[in-house]
């Protein structure tokens with residue numbers, strides 16, 4: 461697979477875009493052979509600028525729940541674009557969309573809309589502070605809640621004050637949750653929770669019901685609000701808030717990515733308890749009320765409500781997982797496949813600097829499958845068994861090539877994460 465056009469674009473980008481690219485879609489830390497730019501996408505497929513076709517197991521880092529260019533969703537978007545998008549006031553769709561969300565999410569009595577997941581998590585924090593008149597936050601170490609200064613995972617450009625009043629626990633560890641809540645003391649405003657442990661670089665873990673229930677109790681005992689950050693996992697775990705699977709309802713939940721199948725909209729959703737506090741914060745943005753993404757979201761939510769997409773993506777994920785294990789073993793590799801099957805993370809055992817994982821991903825790319833070496837991936841309802849079998853065929857070939865190359869692989873200079881055991 462060659463990338464002369466991508467290479468030329470990168471050279472141009474390096475002159476006019478800091479670092480050549482930034483954020484989670486920069487491919488500088490990914491294995492060799494990953495294109496940076498894409499021209500087109502359809503269903504489960506991506507085409508890079510050099511015309512190479514790739515089966516995309518990243519789904520745009522989550523938003524593509526029904527695949528690229530879903531006809532119904534995009535029709536709703538385009539029709540509303542023609543009727544009016546960013547106007548001087550919202551369209552009636554904002555009311556319809558809030559009603560739809562309230563009807564679908566167990567704890568929801570209201571919804572507010574914004575653009576990115578980071579907007580929604582920041583509004584959740586502001587609402588919790590507005591509700592309690594306090595500042596403190598408890599959240600799990602390593603959990604991502606967005607790129608705003610309060611949640612940003614990197615130190616550069618962040619002042620200590622931006623991240624003051626935060627207390628960290630270990631995910632699923634009740635004792636450390638209790639310790640962090642105690643450390644926050646009477647200043648606790650919010651307990652933030654990821655739906656499951658979907659941190660980068662490490663094995664994923666399902667939420668423990670005891671931990672989730674204790675988080676609920678601690679919020680109730682202290683008067684803080686419980687927030688589930690469903691931006692990444694939302695509607696891939698359940699047709700409700702993801703913690704419905706462990707029987708816990710938060711006060712607030714944050715949504716983005718999949719709720720409009722890639723069109724730009726996110727949401728903060730809350731229960732009546734938090735309504736008054738949400739009314740009092742100042743939260744807005746020039747594009748937050750634009751109607752086209754709301755039309756796309758309504759159609760996406762209708763598909764979520766009325767189709768078997770969830771059962772299908774789970775079945776596709778399980779087919780992939782079983783098939784990968786078989787093929788890896790045939791070539792002497794042990795995989796650590798964790799997380800829900802429909803949001804798989806694939807790591808190699810005994811792979812300290814991920815040299816095996818990186819080489820395997822490079823080979824997968826060469827065989828036409830976009831996989832990620834250390835971020836969870838996403839199945840979409842546009843995928844079929846035939847697509848999964850295509851990925852498995854590529855995987856078999858890639859394991860075979862890895863087996864040959866493994867003894868000669870040098871240290872992996874590109875892996876940006878912590879040393880692994």
Ligand SMILES: Cc1ncc(COP(=O)(O)O)c(C=O)c1O
Pocket residue numbers: 575576577578579581604605606607654689690691692693716717
């Ligand atoms: C759990 C979680 N919260 C918040 C965010 C931030 O969302 P956005 O990138 O849309 O601002 C993300 C993005 O990946 C996420 O995974």
